[in-house]
Each structure stands twice: as C-alpha cells, then as structure tokens.
Amino acid sequence: MAPKLRARSSSSSGGSMLGPRQASRPALTNLNSNSHFRLRSVEEEVEPLNDGIRFTAVISLIQDWGGRDVLFGKTTAEVCHTYILPMTTETSSSVCDVLRASPATSQNVRLPNWYVSHVWSYNFIDVVDTLERFFTANHIPLHEAVIWFDVFCIPQVATVAGASQDNEVRSIKVDLWKQTISSVKKCKNMVLIVDSWSDPTPLKRIWCILEMFCASSSHANFQIAILGNEEAPFTQSLLADSSDAYSHLSYFRAEYGVATNARDHQLINKALQHRLEFSKLSAVIVKLFRNWLLDFVEQQLVKSSVIPSVEDNIQEAQWHFTKSQLLDLNEMPAASREAISECLNLREMCLGQDHPETLKARSQFAYASSQIGDNQFADLILQSCFQSQLEILGQTHIDTLTSMSRLAFVHGQQYLFERAEELYKECISFASEAFAESDKFLLTTRQQLANLYLANHRYQQALDLYSQTHKTAVASLGGLSKPTLLSAIGIAETQCLLSRYIESETGYLELTESTQDIFGEHSAQYWKTQTGLALIYKETNRLFEACEILSTLVHTQQRTIGPNHPVSLETNVLLALVYLAQGNGKGEPLLLSSLS
DSSP: OOOOOOOOSSOOOSSOTTSOOOTTSOOGGGOOTTOSSOOOOGGGOOSOOOOEEEHHHHHHHHHHTTOHHHHTTOBHHHHIIIIIHHHHGGGTOOHHHHHHTSTTTGGGEEOOSEEEEOOTTSBHHHHHHHHHHHHHHTTOOGGGOEEEOHHHHSOOOOOSSSOOTTOOOOOOOSOHHHHHHHHHHHHOEEEEEESOSSSOGGGGBHHHHHHHHHHHHTTOEEEEEEOGGGHHHHHHHHHHOOTTTTGGGGGOOGGGOBOSSHHHHHHHHHHHHTTSOHHHHHHHHHHHHHHHHHHHHHHHHHHHTSSOOHHHHHHHHHHHHHHHHHHHHTTOHHHHHHHHHHHHHHHHHHHOTTOHHHHHHHHHHHHHHHHTTOHHHHHHHHHHHHHHHHHHTOTTSHHHHHHHHHHHHHHHHTTOHHHHHHHHHHHHHHHHHHSOTTOHHHHHHHHHHHHHHHHTTOHHHHHHHHHHHHHHHHHHHOTTSHHHHHHHHHHHHHHHHTTOHHHHHHHHHHHHHHHHHHHOTTSHHHHHHHHHHHHHHHHTTOHHHHHHHHHHHHHHHHHHTOTTSHHHHHHHHHHHHHHHHHTOTTHHHHHHHHHO
C-alpha cells in the first residue's frame, strides 16, 4: 500500500473532482506573461526542476480548458500543444511557474510527493482518471496528492509544428540524470501509468526506463496504475492463470527503448550506460515489475479476507494460489509452499477434499514441498492426488498431466529413474493426444525427461531429446523463449559431458547474455552457463579463465543464497579443484570445508 502522505492545509472539495468549476475560483489559464510576478526562465534554471502541482489544480485546468468533453480523445502531447504551450511559450516557463506567479493560485505549487511516469501518446483524460482512481484506492486525499507531472512541471518548448501522436516535448537544459533522480528523490513515490500488463508501452520508452531506474536507485516507493479499462481484465487474467504473468518481461531489453526526439534518446542512453550496463539495467526494471506484482497480490489478499464469507474465502484461496505461482517463478520455494498451504486449507474447507480446485492446490503444495527437498512427502501426496484427478478429470486434463509430470520429477529426485522415465513417457503420450507438439507443457515435459537421462548418465539419449525439443521450441516460440533457452542449456551441458568442448563452449557463450537477460544474473540458469564454461576451461587447462569465472560466481552465490546452500558448495568444490590444478594453496582447505 502507498505510504501515508503529509497533510496539507487546504481542504478537499466535495463531489466529483471532474464536476463543474466553482464560480469563486479564478480561471487558472487567465494567468499570462503580463503578470507582474516574475516567472523563472529555463535559461536561469540551474537546479533540477522539483516543483509539483496539486492534483486538484490539474482538475481545475481541465475545466478551464473546456472540460472533459473537449479534451476527450486528445493525447497528452496534443494537450501540451493546444493548451499548455500558449500559456507558457512567451516566457519559456512551466505551468507551475505560471501558477506560482499569482497569489490566487500559488498554493497549487508545492513540493511533490508523487512522480508520474507516463507515455505522451496516452489519452490525457485517461491518465488523469487513472491517477484519481489510484489515489482514491490508496486512501490518499486528492488535495494532498502533489504530482511531478512533466507536462506541467517542465517548461515545454515546441520543437515541431503541430502535435504528432507520440511527440514528447521535454526540456533537458540541466543535467539529465541529476534532473530526473533529484525529482524522484524529492517525491519519494513514483506511479507508472501502464496501458496493458501483457504489452506495456513504458517498457519501450527510454524516458520511462530512465525514470524507473531512478526510482530503483533512489529506493522510491514504486507503484503501477493500469490505464482506463485495462485494470479489471488484468486482475481477472491474473486470477485465472498467473503462470504467464511475467512472460512479457522475458523479452524486455532496456537498450530497445525509443524516444521520438533523437537527442533525448542519445542523452538518456549516455546517462544510463554511464551508470549501468544494459543487461543489468533490464534486470533492475524487471525486478521492479515483479515486486510490484507480488505487492498487488498481497493487497488483493487483504481485501478478500476482510469479510469472512464462503465466496470471499474461495477468492482468497485463489489469490493465495496466484501468490504461490508467482513466488515459484521468483524461485522462492519456501514462501511458495506457505502460500499454497493457505490456499489448500481454504479450498478443503469451502469446496471439499476431492473438488478439482482442491486437488489442483494439493498438487501445487506437493510440488512446492519437493522444491524444498521434501520429496518423500511430495511423493505420497502426488500419488493420491494423481489417482483422484485421473478418475475425476481424465487422463488428458492439464491438471492430471501436471500432477503426473510432477510425480515423475519427484521419482527422479529420489533416483527412481525407471519409474520416473515410465511416467514421463506416459505423460508425453497422453499430452500428445490433447496438445500440439509446440505446446509449452509438452516441451517442458520432454525437457524434464532429457534432464532425467542426463542425471542417469544416458548422455546421447539426453542430447537427442534436448535437440528435438530445442528445434520445436525455436520454430514455435522463438529463440528467446524459456523452453528454447532451457533446451539449449541442456545441449551445451551434455556436449561438455561428452567431451565435445568446442561445441559446448560455443553454446554456453551464446547463452550467457540471453540467460542473464531472461532469467536474471542470480538465476540457476545463468549460473549453470557460467559453471559450464568454467568446467570446460578447467578441462582444457585454461585455469586462469576458470578461476576468474568461479571466483565471481562464488561471491555472488554467497551473497544471494548463502555459503551453505548446495549450489554454493558445488561451486566452491569446482573452484577448489581449479586451485589444486594451479598448485594454489587455497585449494585443499576450500575443498575440505566445502565437503565437510
């Protein structure tokens, strides 16, 4: 939830904020350059532009400009050209400067408490409506919301005649980084206006990318408000299936951000690259979105648990299920298990032991248990769950197939390779009856069977199946999809185990950047590419390169998952072996401490 804001002296007016203008209030646009109050010029601006405008003043300006009906359908860029430039061009000032110039309106300019990040091609009225809904939902009185909204707070200088649909007219007279991060820091809160969760335009705009990076760098409270009528479909789709909630983030690349103004694009890229390489910047932005989504789900859980009724309990259970899936995608298995446990308890109470939704939650609970190493417990639950789903839903239902695949995985974790292989093959056979060869579930299950072959030292079978899966995934999902990358990692790993080091090294090098971008630099997939490269370098006597990679990896893993995590210990063992091969005295004590 949004933090409580400082109270302001003015009181909130009654009724709709977009209602008729009060007769006693002076028209804000009557203020002009002839005012005897001196306006600041851009040329004088040596400090970042940190003035904010009261949200209620924005509502008043809309009324002054003719009201909602007149502005309806106009983009923010068009509103800038039609209404704001005539107010400010003569003095090269901002709307905030104009308001400050008159005693009647100077109280509308204050230190901002919300930074608004948006896209200029959005319909202006939609943006204002979205902000009003956001403030109301977060219990922020509208008269206390003081926003840093660039079209009002920065002097706008027309660079083209007329308004193109996406013409961003922004002033960058001061140092770009200083201006943006200073404004965000002063606000302490940022709200990003997103038009669609599945394909958010701000992720394609370099200005928005800069602003989000500033929010992260300054530790600002980052929130997302979904534009117009998109909020309800977003919530419904998240409740229905959260498994693809992050799918669009997999393809995000900060370096692909664009700006209408070529000079803006050049300056922003320079400012960003000076501070962080693009692959790491992409990860920062993705983390903001992921954390916000988890916070959003937590808010829905609070709302659904307020009134204890059967209907609310069922919805609360679904939000717990969604939370569990998101935490699993974030590789937080213990927290995922806790969330699905809450879901399972509510569904058993409200729906009964054998309801399909209860069985689905039970399967997810067993899977979460296996992710924290409790495989025997998971095995017992999954066997019972799978049999019930087989009788109730049938062998080709996705829930039945999911439990079957999970049961095979758990058998593999317990080194029951024959039983696991039999289940995987049966699962693939049933799924092939219901889904196309390019279906993600089929691709994932084939990938898991290949993983089983690899663990059982059946390298050629693993390589053949990885290659088949990779070919299908590339053709149907593209080169950067998760099934494509996972199968490519499997190919490189198997080639290394078959001593085909040149092919394996080429594969790992090609995967290094893409796994870092798609999964993140702290992911198991990225670490696997780095460990694979180090192993190749060790086996080909390129010990310095192996040592360099592993030293970095050990430091990262100890910082993120802890020094006693099995993955950290495995990396330590490999580094110790490299030290021993180098004749480095660190090798033996590191090996002993890692194996003890």
